[in-house]
Amino acid sequence: MRVLGLETSCDETGVAVYDTAPGRGLLAHALHSQTALHLAYGGVVPELASRDHVERLVPLIRRTLDEAGLGVADLDGVAYTAGPGLVGALLVGAGLGRALAFALGKPAIGVHHMEGHLLAPLMEPDPPGPPFVALLVSGGHTMLLEVAAIGRYRLLGETLDDAAGEAFDKTAKLMGLPYPGGPAIARLAAGGRPDRFTFPRPMTDRPGLDFSFSGLKTQVLLAWQRHRDEPDAAADIARAFEEAATETLAIKCRRALAETGARTLVVAGGVGANRRLRERLASAARADGFRLAFPRPEFCTDNGAMIAFAGALRLAAGLADDAPLHVRARWPLESLPALPAG
Ligand code: KG4
Ligand code: ZN
Numbered sequence: 001m002r003v004l005g006l007e008t009s010c011d012e013t014g015v016a017v018y019d020t021a022p023g024r025g026l027l028a029h030a031l032h033s034q035t036a037l038h039l040a041y042g043g044v045v046p047e048l049a050s051r052d053h054v055e056r057l058v059p060l061i062r063r064t065l066d067e068a069g070l071g072v073a074d075l076d077g078v079a080y081t082a083g084p085g086l087v088g089a090l091l092v093g094a095g096l097g098r099a100l101a102f103a104l105g106k107p108a109i110g111v112h113h114m115e116g117h118l119l120a121p122l123m124e125p126d127p128p129g130p131p132f133v134a135l136l137v138s139g140g141h142t143m144l145l146e147v148a149a150i151g152r153y154r155l156l157g158e159t160l161d162d163a164a165g166e167a168f169d170k171t172a173k174l175m176g177l178p179y180p181g182g183p184a185i186a187r188l189a190a191g192g193r194p195d196r197f198t199f200p201r202p203m204t205d206r207p208g209l210d211f212s213f214s215g216l217k218t219q220v221l222l223a224w225q226r227h228r229d230e231p232d233a234a235a236d237i238a239r240a241f242e243e244a245a246t247e248t249l250a251i252k253c254r255r256a257l258a259e260t261g262a263r264t265l266v267v268a269g270g271v272g273a274n275r276r277l278r279e280r281l282a283s284a285a286r287a288d289g290f291r292l293a294f295p296r297p298e299f300c301t302d303n304g305a306m307i308a309f310a311g312a313l314r315l316a317a318g319l320a321d322d323a324p325l326h327v328r329a330r331w332p333l334e335s336l337p338a339l340p341a342g
Contacts, residue, residue, distance in 0.1 A: 001076040001316050002027070004064075004100070005308025006057065008093035009085025009113045010139070011035065011044045013056040014304030015064040017075070018123075018312045026123060028067035029305045031298075032056045035180065042179050043169075050088035057096055064304070075106060077320070079311020082110025083328030084140070090327035098325055107320035109311050114141055114333055116306035117268040119150065120295035123309050128293045133262045135253050137277075138269035139165035139180070143333070144209050144256045147266070150313060151338035156256050157209025164245060164271045167213035171220050171241050175234055185238045186274055192232065192239030197223055199244035204251045209259070211252065216244055246277040250284055257290055264291040272300035314339070 001021070007014035016029035034052050038044050065071065080097030083090055094110060101108035118134050121127065130150065136143045142159040162170065165182055172181025177188065199219045202212045220241050227233040253265055267281060272294055285292040299305055314320075317339045 001312060002070065002074060003077045003079050003308050003312035003315055004061070004075050004097075005111070005304045005306070005311055006061075006078070006080040006093040006097050007113075007116070007302055007304045007307045008053040008057065008089050009081045009083070010089060010302060011038055011049050012302040013053050013060055014302060014307065015057070015060040016304035016308040017064060017068045017070065018305065018308035020312050020316045026305055026309070027070070028064045029303065029308075030060045030064045030067070031303055032060060039178060042173060044086070046086045046088055049086055050092055053089055053092040057092060072100065072104060075104060077101065077106050077311070077315040078108045079111050079307050079315065080108070081113045081116065081307050082326060083113065083331040085113055085327075085329065087327055087329050091325070094325050094327050098323070102323070107315055109314050109320050110326060111307050111311045111314070112331060112333060112336060113307075114138070114143070115151075115336065116310045118145070118147070118153075118266070119310045119313070120268050120299045120306040121266045121293040123299065123305060124293070124295060128264045128266060128291055131260075131262055132264035132266050133253065133256045133260055134266045134268065135249065135272075136269045137164040137249065137267070137271035139163060139169065141269065142211050142213070144252060145333065146256075146260050146262065149338055149341070151336050153333050153336065155334055156260070157211065157252060159211040159213060161212050161214040162217065164211070164213060164249060165269070167217055167245060168271065170217050174217070174221050175224055175237065180270075182270060182274065185242060186276070188235050188238040189242040189276070192235035192237070194239050194243050196236040197240035199223075199240050201244055201248045201251065204248055209252055209256055211248065213245070216241070242274070242276050246274065246280050249277060250280045253281065254284055254288060257288065262290075264293065266293045268295055268300060270301040273297040
């Protein structure tokens with residue numbers, strides 16, 4: 001089954017075609033990032049995001065189909081991100097996706113953006129299967145989930161305030177770095193010393209799998225205000241922040257694996273592209289003997305491939321949405337229907 005995937009939940013327009021036939025997989029994908037559009041505002045401006053999706057989506061679909069050597073009539077279904085996200089932006093992909101499917105007489109399905117992230121590592125060669133623990137770390141979410149089957153998700157812990165990516169973004173902003181802050185902090189941190197500053201590992205000193213990142217940002221602010229004029233302060237603070245954030249995530253992942261007895265950890269979402277996080281989890285995996293799976297870095301951040309893939313799995317299992325258009329700004333992952341067994 002060849003499925004077109006459309007991602008328009010935030011500031012990336014992503015398009016891909018995924019083929020569920022054995023040996024096929026991802027046929028083509030294309031991405032347009034709006035980073036430059038929002039740069040001057042220090043964050044995503046929802047209305048500008050929606051308008052840009054309107055302009056980019058059709059040309060990107062054409063490009064992706066060309067690259068795959070397909071015409072629209074070769075598609076067997078359409079998947080689009082239905083939430084969570086910016087409602088205006090979501091409506092662009094949902095409206096176009098449903099209209100295209102209707103015109104073709106093919107099924108369409110609204111995909112949960114975080115399920116897209118969660119399943120992205122399964123597009124890679126030799127993918128792990130459930131049961132596993134998933135760490136989802138994006139700009140809007142930080143979650144640990146127990147995945148019993150595709151579509152059966154149990155929330156183990158989540159952030160009580162800022163998401164992990166948001167912590168990177170806000171830390172970058174207070175240090176005068178451009179949006180999005182994650183890659184900017186990571187670049188700066190690469191040249192910094194890990195031991196000049198030490199920031200707390202929030203909520204690791206007590207049991208539980210929830211996170212809290214807003215206090216960490218305050219600690220960074222205090223250090224930045226006191227030391228900003230000293231040589232290498234920015235790089236050293238960025239490095240200490242990255243150490244604190246990634247170690248906190250790694251501690252909770254190990255705890256989640258121990259509590260569930262799972263032997264596999266899957267990591268996805270924008271912060272999953274962070275090199276230091278990958279290194280830390282890889283050494284934890286060696287020490288504890290669990291399997292670790294990441295998507296390639298470009299599929300950690302938002303993309304159409306993960307939506308095409310998650311949608312293709314659901315459409316191939318016979319699931320599809322009725323004609324009315326539904327998008328959701330908030331959407332609990334645990335409310336998804338599970339795929340039929342087998
Ligand atoms: O998954 P994503 O593209 O969008 C959401 O669904 O939110 O995640 C974006 C987030 C941003 O907060 C960005 O700063 C962060 O992921 N990010 C990173 C890195 N690359 C992106 N954070 C840390 N290190 C990175 N290399
Ligand atoms: Zn995302």
